[in-house]
Amino acid sequence: MNTDLLNSVIEHAKEISVLSGTMALLEWDQHTYMPERAGEFRSQQITWLSGLIHQRHTNPVYGESLRELQRGLDEQSACSPEAANIRGLLRDYEKNVQLPESLVKATALATSIGQQVWVEAKAKDDFAMFKPCLEEIVRLRREEASILQTPGRTKYDSLIDQYEEGADSEQIRVVFEALRRDLVPIVRESIAREKARPTKLSLGKAFPIESQRRLSQWVAQKIGFDFERGRLDETEHPFCTTLGPHDHRILTRYFEDSYSSGLYGVLHEAGHGLYEQGTPADMHGLPAGSAASLGVHESQSRLWENMVGRSVGFWKWLLPTAQTYLPALAGLSVEQIVSDLNRVEQSLIRIEADEATYNLHIFVRFEIEKELIDGDLKVSDLPELWRSRYQEYLGIAPDTDTMGVMQDVHWSAGLIGYFPTYTLGNLYAAQLMETATRQLGDLDTMFAQGEFGPLLDWLKTNVHTKGRSMLPHELMLQVNGAPLDAKPFLSYLQRKLLSK
Numbered sequence: 001m002n003t004d005l006l007n008s009v010i011e012h013a014k015e016i017s018v019l020s021g022t023m024a025l026l027e028w029d030q031h032t033y034m035p036e037r038a039g040e041f042r043s044q045q046i047t048w049l050s051g052l053i054h055q056r057h058t059n060p061v062y063g064e065s066l067r068e069l070q071r072g073l074d075e076q077s078a079c080s081p082e083a084a085n086i087r088g089l090l091r092d093y094e095k096n097v098q099l100p101e102s103l104v105k106a107t108a109l110a111t112s113i114g115q116q117v118w119v120e121a122k123a124k125d126d127f128a129m130f131k132p133c134l135e136e137i138v139r140l141r142r143e144e145a146s147i148l149q150t151p152g153r154t155k156y157d158s159l160i161d162q163y164e165e166g167a168d169s170e171q172i173r174v175v176f177e178a179l180r181r182d183l184v185p186i187v188r189e190s191i192a193r194e195k196a197r198p199t200k201l202s203l204g205k206a207f208p209i210e211s212q213r214r215l216s217q218w219v220a221q222k223i224g225f226d227f228e229r230g231r232l233d234e235t236e237h238p239f240c241t242t243l244g245p246h247d248h249r250i251l252t253r254y255f256e257d258s259y260s261s262g263l264y265g266v267l268h269e270a271g272h273g274l275y276e277q278g279t280p281a282d283m284h285g286l287p288a289g290s291a292a293s294l295g296v297h298e299s300q301s302r303l304w305e306n307m308v309g310r311s312v313g314f315w316k317w318l319l320p321t322a323q324t325y326l327p328a329l330a331g332l333s334v335e336q337i338v339s340d341l342n343r344v345e346q347s348l349i350r351i352e353a354d355e356a357t358y359n360l361h362i363f364v365r366f367e368i369e370k371e372l373i374d375g376d377l378k379v380s381d382l383p384e385l386w387r388s389r390y391q392e393y394l395g396i397a398p399d400t401d402t403m404g405v406m407q408d409v410h411w412s413a414g415l416i417g418y419f420p421t422y423t424l425g426n427l428y429a430a431q432l433m434e435t436a437t438r439q440l441g442d443l444d445t446m447f448a449q450g451e452f453g454p455l456l457d458w459l460k461t462n463v464h465t466k467g468r469s470m471l472p473h474e475l476m477l478q479v480n481g482a483p484l485d486a487k488p489f490l491s492y493l494q495r496k497l498l499s500k
């Protein structure tokens with residue numbers, strides 16, 4: 001391998017990650033502490049930086065160097081981390097080079113403004129205010145999708161591919177359909193059982209936000225999130241972002257009347273953060289130092305949030321501490337809390353949904369996105385279509401757009417094609433937990449002792465440190481010895497919800 005050429009390519013890719021990290025910092029600040037009137041200039045900054053990053057991504061000399069290195073890969077070097085970097089960077093280059101800088105900058109501007117307008121429109125329940133922004137974003141993303149579309153694949157597929165490389169809407173539809181067939185009866189029976197249960201534990205109680213903050217930080221640290229390399233802050237819509245090899249930010253929001261909303265936001269985002277902290281820091285900015293895909297990312301967040309965080313073992317460990325931080329939990333048993341946290345119900349808000357109905361929320365979005373990109377669905381028809389699909393899938397429809405089509409930040413940020421990765425993540429997580437249990441033994445007993453290290457180390461070894469050295473479905477196949485399958489998730493739900 002031509003070492004000088006390889007070094008120049010790596011240096012170039014690392015420079016891109018310096019710029020991307022800077023942009024991520026500007027975006028993080030926009031979602032946290034930025035003063036209201038700073039928004040317009042912030043959008044200019046982000047637009048300009050995105051153009052600069054795009055120029056770097058599509059530099060012809062860089063592209064030619066990557067092609068030359070790829071040609072020089074022989075059988076011996078094909079499995080090395082260097083080869084994985086070259087292949088991944090070249091794939092990125094080939095996609096980026098098709099997109100005009102004007103389109104990239106227009107999208108950056110539209111989504112930066114879009115997110116600011118979304119916050120206000122959501123607060124005022126004013127879809128008409130958000131509509132022109134979303135129309136522009138959808139127009140730009142459709143344009144991008146047509147440019148990236150390859151033969152035999154739809155436009156929407158090319159957007160999905162940006163989040164879950166190698167996946168397409170038809171494969172996803174087939175998996176989702178298999179899942180839906182067996183999931184709907186589980187949901188129906190679980191909801192029927194709910195009717196006999198007491199009302200929500202948090203009803204009428206107050207959970208001081210400052211105490212929730214301290215408890216959540218403590219929990220994140222105990223499951224292994226490294227606060228010397230990260231921070232926990234607050235925002236409208238929880239997320240996790242990486243600003244550098246040793247700088248991972250997680251964000252949540254707290255409500256005084258809920259002990260679980262803020263905490264489970266933290267567990268979810270800390271799951272993402274643990275993944276990022278587990279990727280090889282010396283490879284930061286390169287495929288070998290990046291996450292495999294968003295589906296794999298969601299497998300990590302959903303695993304810590306649900307499969308760990310809503311387990312009996314976890315609450316055996318946490319309850320005594322939680323009661324000292326939140327005295328309103330006094331007198332409750334582990335069984336009561338776990339049952340409360342795993343309540344299955346028809347609900348309107350995806351991020352608050354239980355594990356079973358959660359996927360129904362995703363199916364709605366997946367179908368709508370496909371119609372929006374591959375079909376001729378109009379943005380103006382979204383609120384009504386949303387209500388009718390919710391009625392069909394969840395048997396309940398929102399009265400307001402704040403509780404409906406405007407609840408998620410994603411579309412305002414241009415993230416179309418992202419939603420299916422949440423359900424992929426749920427399925428991957430269940431497969432990973434089955435494999436981990438087979439290899440490590442009973443995890444619930446470990447959680448009850450506050451021992452999260454064995455699971456985290458296992459995930460680090462098998463998932464985190466692998467980076468993006470292979471396609472997501474190849475990585476999952478390697479770890480689990482089986483392709484993507486809904487069955488482990490379905491039997492997990494059966495065991496958890498219907499076995500008692």
Ligand SMILES: [Zn+2]
Pocket residue numbers: 268272298301
């Ligand atoms: Zn997530």
